[in-house]
Amino acid sequence: MKRPFLHRIALIGVFLIAVAALSAGVWRYGYLQALDQLARQGRADLALASDRLVGQLQRYRELAVLLADPPVMQALARGEDQTMASELFLSVADKTAALDVMYVDAAGLVGAAAHIAPGADLSGASYIRRSQQGALGWGHGIGSPLQARAYYYAAPAFGADGRVTGSVVVAVSISSIEDAWRGGFRSVFFTDDAGAVFVTNRTDLVGWTRSPDGAGLQPDDGRVLAFDSYETGGHEVWQVGWGPYLPENALHLTKQLPVIGLTGEVLLDVTPARRLAALQAAALAALCLAFGALLFLATERRRTLAVANMALGERVARRTAALSETNAALRAEAAEREEAQTALARAQED
Numbered sequence: 001m002k003r004p005f006l007h008r009i010a011l012i013g014v015f016l017i018a019v020a021a022l023s024a025g026v027w028r029y030g031y032l033q034a035l036d037q038l039a040r041q042g043r044a045d046l047a048l049a050s051d052r053l054v055g056q057l058q059r060y061r062e063l064a065v066l067l068a069d070p071p072v073m074q075a076l077a078r079g080e081d082q083t084m085a086s087e088l089f090l091s092v093a094d095k096t097a098a099l100d101v102m103y104v105d106a107a108g109l110v111g112a113a114a115h116i117a118p119g120a121d122l123s124g125a126s127y128i129r130r131s132q133q134g135a136l137g138w139g140h141g142i143g144s145p146l147q148a149r150a151y152y153y154a155a156p157a158f159g160a161d162g163r164v165t166g167s168v169v170v171a172v173s174i175s176s177i178e179d180a181w182r183g184g185f186r187s188v189f190f191t192d193d194a195g196a197v198f199v200t201n202r203t204d205l206v207g208w209t210r211s212p213d214g215a216g217l218q219p220d221d222g223r224v225l226a227f228d229s230y231e232t233g234g235h236e237v238w239q240v241g242w243g244p245y246l247p248e249n250a251l252h253l254t255k256q257l258p259v260i261g262l263t264g265e266v267l268l269d270v271t272p273a274r275r276l277a278a279l280q281a282a283a284l285a286a287l288c289l290a291f292g293a294l295l296f297l298a299t300e301r302r303r304t305l306a307v308a309n310m311a312l313g314e315r316v317a318r319r320t321a322a323l324s325e326t327n328a329a330l331r332a333e334a335a336e337r338e339e340a341q342t343a344l345a346r347a348q349e350d
Contacts, residue, residue, distance in 0.1 A: 027281035034273030064155035085112035
């Protein structure tokens with residue numbers, strides 16, 4: 001009796017282990033499928049955000065190129081009409097929402113500007129050096145000449161002899177671009193070659209830099225925040241504790257934007273993907289357990305019927321044996337009586 005019970009317990013244990021393994025496989029498959037779909041959506045969102053940023057910035061690139069053509073630039077190259085040029089630049093900046101518009105001479109000094117005072121030295125800026133070589137220069141940064149996050153376009157201004165006489169610089173306010181992005185559904189940020197976050201729709205990330213090991217970000221105030229990452233199914237997942245406005249477990253995607261010298265990055269919450277995979281695994285486990293329970297009940301019913309039939313057969317066999325013994329005893333008794341009657345009849349005859 002004990003061995004069949006232990007056998008059934010072992011079978012149930014094996015069945016539960018098989019269901020758990022199958023459910024785990026379904027969870028992983030569903031999770032990877034959900035990550036693939038999430039990655040496709042994330043790439044589309046990142047491409048849209050990148051195109052919007054590039055489009056907003058390149059409007060000011062075209063503005064710098066257009067402003068480099070008027071004759072007033074030639075007058076500035078001769079040191080004339082700085083007041084008129086400053087008024088022109090102020091009008092253009094007001095109408096286009098540019099942070100500043102300025103003219104930089106061949107020595108890299110600001111000659112006229114919409115807002116900053118003339119005389120600022122920009123000769124060390126990479127975008128100025130490039131424009132002085134006759135090409136369109138661009139760059140970004142925080143600091144001189146503007147104490148704000150700005151993106152710069154520098155268009156070369158040519159003299160009558162075809163030589164570069166200076167540059168027209170248009171500065172774009174990054175904060176004004178971000179105003180329409182803040183609070184977006186996806187956490188998007190753009191990093192430069194140094195790994196610093198320069199543009200983002202999450203204000204808390206501004207100024208954060210890439211960790212020395214090349215993974216994750218760290219605040220500019222020196223704080224050490226929780227971070228971990230792992231690869232699954234060809235996807236990079238970040239585990240972060242960076243605040244309530246960033247997902248704790250996020251799919252990380254990147255997109256190179258060489259036209260503006262930045263890298264677009266997005267963090268996508270993987271919680272819905274995990275929840276969907278868990279629902280699929282739970283549904284399969286429930287189906288298997290229900291089928292197993294029905295099979296177990298059917299098996300137990302058959303076993304109970306078999307035991308009952310066996311007990312009934314044993315009872316029938318015992319009663320049949322008892323009846324056989326009774327019949328044999330009756331036959332023996334009848335034979336004895338016949339012998340006794342025969343003996344009595346013989347005695348009477350004698």
